[in-house]
Amino acid sequence: MEAVSRPVTAELPIGSDADLSRVRQRVRQAATDLGFGLAQQTKVVTAASELARNTLVHGGGGLMEMTSLDDGHRRGLRLSFVDHGPGIRDVELALTDGYTSGGGLGLGLGGARRLMQHFTIDTTPGQGTTVTVEAWEQGVPTARRGTP
Amino acid sequence: MTVPWPSRPAQVPVLALGDVLLVTLQGELLDTAAEQLQQDIAQRVARSGATGVVIDISGVDIVDSFLGRVLAEIAANARLMAARTVLAGMRPAVAMTLVELGLTLPGLATALDVERALELLSGHPLAAVPSDPGKEDT
Numbered sequence: 001m002e003a004v005s006r007p008v009t010a011e012l013p014i015g016s017d018a019d020l021s022r023v024r025q026r027v028r029q030a031a032t033d034l035g036f037g038l039a040q041q042t043k044v045v046t047a048a049s050e051l052a053r054n055t056l057v058h059g060g061g062g063l064m065e066m067t068s069l070d071d072g073h074r075r076g077l078r079l080s081f082v083d084h085g086p087g088i089r090d091v092e093l094a095l096t097d098g099y100t101s102g103g104g105l106g107l108g109l110g111g112a113r114r115l116m117q118h119f120t121i122d123t124t125p126g127q128g129t130t131v132t133v134e135a136w137e138q139g140v141p142t143a144r145r146g147t148p
Numbered sequence: 149m150t151v152p153w154p155s156r157p158a159q160v161p162v163l164a165l166g167d168v169l170l171v172t173l174q175g176e177l178l179d180t181a182a183e184q185l186q187q188d189i190a191q192r193v194a195r196s197g198a199t200g201v202v203i204d205i206s207g208v209d210i211v212d213s214f215l216g217r218v219l220a221e222i223a224a225n226a227r228l229m230a231a232r233t234v235l236a237g238m239r240p241a242v243a244m245t246l247v248e249l250g251l252t253l254p255g256l257a258t259a260l261d262v263e264r265a266l267e268l269l270s271g272h273p274l275a276a277v278p279s280d281p282g283k284e285d286t
């Protein structure tokens with residue numbers, strides 16, 4: 001079942017904490033527009049906040065690409081967080097809860113993986129990191145509201 | 149690009165209610181503002197000798213690991229100055245998400261709303277007080 005993806009619908013810079021705030025708001029809007037329920041919206045926005053902050057703090061800044069998806073049955077949202085920072089040498093270690101190379105809690109990467117339905121890391125030491133996550137409509141089917 | 153953008157959020161209000169500081173968080177809180185708030189609260193507790201801090205997060209729609217850590221540090225700092233911190237009004241969706249994130253906020257008492265948080269701090273008999281309410285001396 002191949003997901004049909006439309007072209008990237010938005011590209012947002014990640015260079016400051018104000019950008020993190022904008023990322024959260026745009027992802028919230030997209031999740032709402034796709035008809036995600038409140039619980040799922042909250043998970044997706046939280047995961048986006050974690051990954052965008054990693055892009056900023058560990059990756060030295062970058063951007064987020066947002067794409068809406070449709071596999072014919074459900075709608076989804078793909079988010080890619082792209083930086084050209086130092087990369088991650090040991091991805092398994094980075095994903096371990098509690099592991100941090102800075103002063104964090106070490107929950108962001110592992111937490112984002114649990115909060116989303118699909119999670120991949122593409123990283124090369126010295127070149128950068130791209131973390132891509134997807135969330136799909138889930139739960140009981142509800143009538144889609146016709147009003148924007 | 150001129151995308152309309154809400155103006156910078158106002159300073160987080162910190163209100164003194166007797167011996168308790170009431171902090172109301174609303175909507176989007178920038179990382180720098182959260183760190184500033186952490187300092188402000190520590191100073192206010194030190195200056196006022198408050199015995200309790202209530203942080204109302206009913207208007208907050210996500211808590212990520214950064215804000216979670218700031219909240220935990222606010223509580224830890226307050227505790228060093230003999231003040232207890234209660235987190236009031238966490239939304240159910242936020243609580244569920246925190247569990248999946250793996251954030252446990254140890255040492256932070258929670259209450260359904262501000263009223264119950266204040267009862268908790270005043271040792272009201274109807275509130276479930278986790279520790280001995282008569283314990284005041286340091």
Ligand SMILES: Nc1ncnc2c1ncn2[C@@H]1O[C@H](COP(=O)(O)OP(=O)(O)OP(=O)(O)O)[C@@H](O)[C@H]1O
Pocket residue numbers: 050054055058059083085086087088094095099100101102103104105106107108109110129213214
């Ligand atoms: N985009 C990135 N570029 C380089 N290293 C990264 C990137 N994202 C994560 N890492 C590495 O993975 C580690 C774990 O990330 P994770 O988000 O789980 O924890 P953290 O950011 O250290 O703390 P927090 O709990 O506050 O998120 C980081 O400490 C960092 O070393």
Ligand SMILES: [Mg+2]
Pocket residue numbers: 050053054104107108109
């Ligand atoms: Mg992180």
